[in-house]
Amino acid sequence: MSDMTPLSDEIVALSDEYVLGLLGGTETLLIEEVITRDAELARRVGKLRDQMLPLDQSAQPQSLPAGFTEQIRKALPAQDHPVKPIPANLSTAPTRWRLGVLAASVIGLAIGIGAASLRPFPEPSVVAVLLDAQGVPQAVIDDYGNDTAFVRFVSDIKVPTDRTLQVWTLPSQEMGATSLGTLDDTAATRLRFTDLPTPNAQQLYEVTMEPLGGSPTGRPTGPIVGKGLAASQI
16 A cells, blocks of 8 residues: 555645644644554655744744734724624534544545555554544544554543543444443553454444443443444455
């Protein structure tokens, strides 16, 4: 598989914003996930960073002149009526669209649309991007099909001290939800498990918030942090 990948305009724009430090936390983690999987994007980001370095080193911090804020206020036209606030749901639409582009890129690269992975691991059998109820990416799971999986969180998830994150998959309706392991925090973690069949495309994965130490029943009992269906590696 070639490591030359046609980069979409959206990914190019997001990578530029990444280098400039303009992305939010979840967007940053997802674009970094794409960078690790796409050699062409990694090269582009590295080149842009090299180009920006002289500017970073030569730019001197400047203070605003005295009275600058007051001058701006005087220059603005007076408001005859209060400004109506923008509904909160409108401001989230661009962010969700951007997150969707990034999540699709992760899955696309996982199933072979793009570059070979740069990770120092074998290519996973399947990859699942887990979304919350609002469709925002929360985690990415690589399942290698050899009793090993790797989970990385791409959103800021607060884990209470009396709770444990638990990773699950549904190999079949007969087996039911099966635990892949528990997590004390959201650090990237390699999971080890046994007696599971080779994962398949469209297999369900999810992360739940369970009581400390994990589910007391061996099945998911707590609220779902994120869930998603696997995409198979070509």
